[in-house]
Amino acid sequence: MLIKKPSDIRPSEITSEANYMNRRTFIRAGSIAGASILAAPAMAAVVPDQPRAKLQGVIESEFSTDETPTSYEDVTGYNNFYEFGTGKEDPARYAQEFDARPWSITVDGHAEKTGTFHFEDFIKPFDLEERIYRMRCVEAWSMVIPWVGISLADIVKHYQPTSKAKYVAFETLHDPVRMPGQRRRVLDWPYREGLTIAEATNPLAILAVGVYGETLPNQNGAPIRLVVPWKYGFKGIKSIVRMSFVEKQPDVSWRMAAANEYGFYANVNPEVDHPRWSQASERAIGAGLFAPRKPTLMFNGYGEQVAHLYDGLDLRKNF
Ligand SMILES: Nc1nc2c(c(=O)[nH]1)N[C@H]1C(S)=C(S)[C@@H](COP(=O)(O)O)O[C@H]1N2
Numbered sequence: 001m002l003i004k005k006p007s008d009i010r011p012s013e014i015t016s017e018a019n020y021m022n023r024r025t026f027i028r029a030g031s032i033a034g035a036s037i038l039a040a041p042a043m044a045a046v047v048p049d050q051p052r053a054k055l056q057g058v059i060e061s062e063f064s065t066d067e068t069p070t071s072y073e074d075v076t077g078y079n080n081f082y083e084f085g086t087g088k089e090d091p092a093r094y095a096q097e098f099d100a101r102p103w104s105i106t107v108d109g110h111a112e113k114t115g116t117f118h119f120e121d122f123i124k125p126f127d128l129e130e131r132i133y134r135m136r137c138v139e140a141w142s143m144v145i146p147w148v149g150i151s152l153a154d155i156v157k158h159y160q161p162t163s164k165a166k167y168v169a170f171e172t173l174h175d176p177v178r179m180p181g182q183r184r185r186v187l188d189w190p191y192r193e194g195l196t197i198a199e200a201t202n203p204l205a206i207l208a209v210g211v212y213g214e215t216l217p218n219q220n221g222a223p224i225r226l227v228v229p230w231k232y233g234f235k236g237i238k239s240i241v242r243m244s245f246v247e248k249q250p251d252v253s254w255r256m257a258a259a260n261e262y263g264f265y266a267n268v269n270p271e272v273d274h275p276r277w278s279q280a281s282e283r284a285i286g287a288g289l290f291a292p293r294k295p296t297l298m299f300n301g302y303g304e305q306v307a308h309l310y311d312g313l314d315l316r317k318n319f
């Protein structure tokens, strides 16, 4: 079971859980009230510009899994971030000198509000939440990661996309001086990703700014990266500098590289194999060499929350 239901809550947790839910309801009621006195979030999100700095005012999310998180060492030492090399240990080694400040994010396309914002101003209107999510890489390994992030739905709504906006596209910084892996054409830079508006406004999608209660290490996508727990890890684009509201399905990096292997949707699906390997089971990073592989769950176990997004869509064709 992934997400706690009331019946799973231990008696000792009930008081804090109830307080938390009340606070959450209050916060949501406040944001629905629009321009009223309750409109401001409980906390203006603030993220220190130092690596491994403690994040303050983080709300616990109701969406967390109750699985034990993967160790900090594995979460920050076994990564995919081709801008810093293609080996799993390259990002931790070669991203250390990267300075993720100053940072700005451009919001453009079909939205009422657009512009270029300092990272600090971009995150300020929102709440910071800790969400412990199960992550599944297309390479058939998985982790459980305590992200700290902002609801992507809240961010999207803030910019008021128009009816023409059918997708949200994201881009990573393109700077071969600061990101040495971009000097090789292993991908068509910048790294690009996208979601439908319905996916981007699903409550499970977040833009993460921290992990394990601290600011995001460079190798995990500082200062801000996407996390979509029901999709393969490659959808979780790192070090985002652009968010565009677009009408047509955007180009996305791995599909551009190999359209027969990687689709736009990239939903975790044990029934649809990658052309070169099975997607039916996964290896939990940190569980040890002899630990049995775990069966992979449809939508990574988040089906109850997201299956409706794909009603009527053939998930074999739209992989
Ligand atoms: N910009 C960028 N984002 C990226 C990647 C990348 O190479 N470049 N790799 C993706 C892949 S394949 C995975 S599995 C996740 C890994 O995230 P993590 O290292 O924080 O676990 O990042 C994704 N985001």
Ligand SMILES: [Mo]
Binding pocket: 080, 136, 137, 138, 139, 232, 233, 234
């Ligand atoms: Mo991945």
